[in-house]
Amino acid sequence: MFGESTAYSCFSVDDLDAARRFYGDVLGLRVEDTGPEGMRMLNLTLPGGARVFVYPKENHTPATFTILNFEVDDVDRAVDELTGRGVTFERYEGFEADEKGIVRDGHGPAIAWFTDPAGNVIAVLSNG
Structure with a gap:
């Protein structure tokens, strides 16, 4: 349909x-x-x-889930570039992140989360 x-x-x-x-x-x-x-x-x-x-939305409540996922060839480079542009990476309980905020647990792609100015969650993750 x-x-x-x-x-x-x-x-x-x-x-x-x-x-x-x-x-x-x-x-x-x-x-x-x-x-x-x-x-x-x-x-x-x-x-x-x-x-x-x-x-x-006047009474906007930030999404508590990932609204956008950006797949990249090099997560480290993407995180470094975003950090250089003032982005701060989130750390979530239950996910062991390295010093950059990247989770590399072997159960999926390397991933790091950050928020937009409204608090909505976005991820950058390895496409390989």
Whole structure:
């Protein structure tokens, strides 16, 4: 039924300007302002062309789960670049992370989590 339709994901933030700067300047994604007159929203274009819709919400509550996963060839390099751009990596109970915040437990890809300015969780992980 939906195999041939277009789909996209969405999430909320509490500050569109901060989200625009973070997703555009820090993560390097294409960010476009959109929405009907008087209601500003953002469209993010992910690698590969998928779109994500970002909308403002006054009573925004950050997602407690990972909303975006970015697969990279070199997790260490990605973490170093993001750290250099002011990103702080999260450490979660039950996951042993190294000094950079990367979890390498042998049960899956190397992964590190961080948050956007609205507190939504994002991951960078090894694609190999």
